[in-house]
Amino acid sequence: MIDTDSGFVTVLAKRAEVAGWHLSHSAGPVPPRDLVALKLNALLIDPVVLGDEAWPYLERVASLLPELGLVVCTGRSTVAQRVRGLRLGLDDWMTKPCHPEETLARLEAVARRHTRGRREAEGAPLSAGELEIRPDRFQAFVGSEPLELTRREFELLYLLAEERGQVLEREKIYQRVWGYAMAHGDRSVDVFVRKLRQKLEKRSPSWSYIHTHFGIGYRFEPEPAGIVEEELRAAPEVTTPPAEAAQDDSSSQIVHKTFTAG
Amino acid sequence: MIDTDSGFVTVLAKRAEVAGWHLSHSAGPVPPRDLVALKLNALLIDPVVLGDEAWPYLERVASLLPELGLVVCTGRSTVAQRVRGLRLGLDDWMTKPCHPEETLARLEAVARRHTRGRREAEGAPLSAGELEIRPDRFQAFVGSEPLELTRREFELLYLLAEERGQVLEREKIYQRVWGYAMAHGDRSVDVFVRKLRQKLEKRSPSWSYIHTHFGIGYRFEPEPAGIVEEELRAAPEVTTPPAEAAQDDSSSQIVHKTFTAG
DNA sequence: CAGGTCGTGAAAATCCTGTGAACAGCAGGC
DNA sequence: GCCTGCTGTTCACAGGATTTTCACGACCTG
Numbered sequence A, B: 001m002i003d004t005d006s007g008f009v010t011v012l013a014k015r016a017e018v019a020g021w022h023l024s025h026s027a028g029p030v031p032p033r034d035l036v037a038l039k040l041n042a043l044l045i046d047p048v049v050l051g052d053e054a055w056p057y058l059e060r061v062a063s064l065l066p067e068l069g070l071v072v073c074t075g076r077s078t079v080a081q082r083v084r085g086l087r088l089g090l091d092d093w094m095t096k097p098c099h100p101e102e103t104l105a106r107l108e109a110v111a112r113r114h115t116r117g118r119r120e121a122e123g124a125p126l127s128a129g130e131l132e133i134r135p136d137r138f139q140a141f142v143g144s145e146p147l148e149l150t151r152r153e154f155e156l157l158y159l160l161a162e163e164r165g166q167v168l169e170r171e172k173i174y175q176r177v178w179g180y181a182m183a184h185g186d187r188s189v190d191v192f193v194r195k196l197r198q199k200l201e202k203r204s205p206s207w208s209y210i211h212t213h214f215g216i217g218y219r220f221e222p223e224p225a226g227i228v229e230e231e232l233r234a235a236p237e238v239t240t241p242p243a244e245a246a247q248d249d250s251s252s253q254i255v256h257k258t259f260t261a262g
Numbered sequence C: 001c002a003g004g005t006c007g008t009g010a011a012a013a014t015c016c017t018g019t020g021a022a023c024a025g026c027a028g029g030c
Numbered sequence D: 001g002c003c004t005g006c007t008g009t010t011c012a013c014a015g016g017a018t019t020t021t022c023a024c025g026a027c028c029t030g
Helices: A006-018 A032-038 A047-064 A079-088 A100-116 A151-162 A170-178 A188-203 A227-234 B006-018 B032-038 B047-064 B079-088 B100-117 B151-162 B170-178 B188-203 B227-232
Strands: A042-045 A069-074 A092-095 A126-128 A131-134 A139-142 A167-169 A207-213 A217-224 B042-045 B069-074 B092-095 B126-128 B131-134 B139-142 B167-169 B207-213 B217-224
Touching (some): A006 A100, A042 A047, A047 A079, A069 A100, A079 A092, A092 A100, A100 B079, A131 A151, A139 A151, A188 A217, B006 B100, B042 B047, B042 B100, B092 B100, B126 B151, B170 B217, B188 B207
Parallel strands (some): A042 A069, A069 A092, B042 B069, B069 B092
Antiparallel strands (some): A207 A217, B126 B131, B131 B139, B167 B217
16 A cells, blocks of 8 residues: 555554455555565555656556556546546546545455465475475475475476466466566576476486477476487487377477487 | 446447447346356446345356456445445446446456456367367367467467357458558468468368458358368369378369358 | 459568576675 | 675577568459
8 A cells, every 4th residue: 555644544454454454555656666576466556645657657567567456546536537547557546535444345356356366275285297396395306306496496387387288478477477567578487497497307307397389488297208319319310200109289389409409 | 238327328338339349238137147148348237227136136146257347336325335245246336427438447447357367268268160279278179189380370260260150351350360450462361371271171171161251351160061072073082191191282272162242 | 354362382581499608686604 | 895606687699480471373353
């Protein structure tokens, strides 16, 4: 909540706590970047605090954090202003003075969609192929050997594994792992996929987990595959016609190379 | 929209059309299961129409169609009523008289929020003839064999299949698949239709899916092909295609039946 | 039959991804 | 304070895959 009306803030905070939410408050503008780390469900804001920068600020927040419920609550306003705000990406526009209970109900309505999708089963380990992914340790293991993933690497792997079998677009991945919208041309996802593949390869060489879908993104699906490499090394030129018994779908569009660079 | 205020309905319908939406209207309650078939983005409703059944009705609609944006617009109301409504599953509650433009903006905001969180609805596969089109994989299958479509190819096929039976103009197709207006003389759509037809033919030779409408565009409609063969009568018997990979079909000239513009 | 429209194949241009490495931010140890 | 190791980000390049463009001939309509 970004507002200077301390009385309103106090009352709302109390009600929110009762309803099982936590309300954090600022009396001045918060840089959009910092909002990311807060992992909010919804943001209630009085644009008076922002002064002239109100519109650009709201627009930026709305585009950077598309999943965030964004509600304005302010004094007098014209229809044109409200329409502009809503078209810009606001989810609701309330007029002061507003009843705390209704404010809360509207914030909940706005955040409902967002919270509904969240998993309750956090902490339950996932297994995939030789992998065991343990959210309680922020780590993945093959047997008892950890992959030694960093925080982001783990979160990326966990997200992919949760959505096993689905092709996830880069933008979606970035949105969910990094928490805000991906800038055009950002290669972070690719780089982290490479790091993950390296560490996966190191501990579980005979399986392939992350598959590339050209022009779209990645798909997580553990597949035992390791025979190919030996065959290639033996006969670099002529390849025997591949047995068509392979029943796995979507093979040729997958670009993952196990080709070595040295 | 469910409301008896015909003036408001008329005005709103006009504005909605301008904004690119279609508004359908009823002056009485619509059974919730009839709403399903309408595939609405949002429902605007004045509970006065519903009488005593308002609360149960709203609750039922909200739980039956969680993806539907549900907005109430009515006369006097208490805070308690609004809170009850919002907690029940409403997305917004407006007070009459309300400005048409703001109403529209709020409906758009609500619809936007819902389409944003919608993941499973987009993942629903379409089937057509022997085809199964799976958005979760950005791929189409015949049985378990993928067509190996590229991204653009898939999006084109998906668009056409979504609008099954409708004749789509090239400009409209381009606009929706490429995301911007088609330049005069651009043949991209034609080229991609050819690629699609090739890949469809390869995996599902006995069906025809994409039909040309001369001077207009294309129509997607799966049809078991038999008519064409009668007209040709050149090949009395169908040679069994080689089981491996028959990529040489240069000899047979394929005729696509076209339809007049009327 | 003329003029515009469409199917086709291939070349050209563009885009995408894997990869290695440089760079910045940060925390801890000396 | 300074160095060091670890993370995460950004950059540039190369090899492919994909998309666009082009030319040509066949086709449809009036």
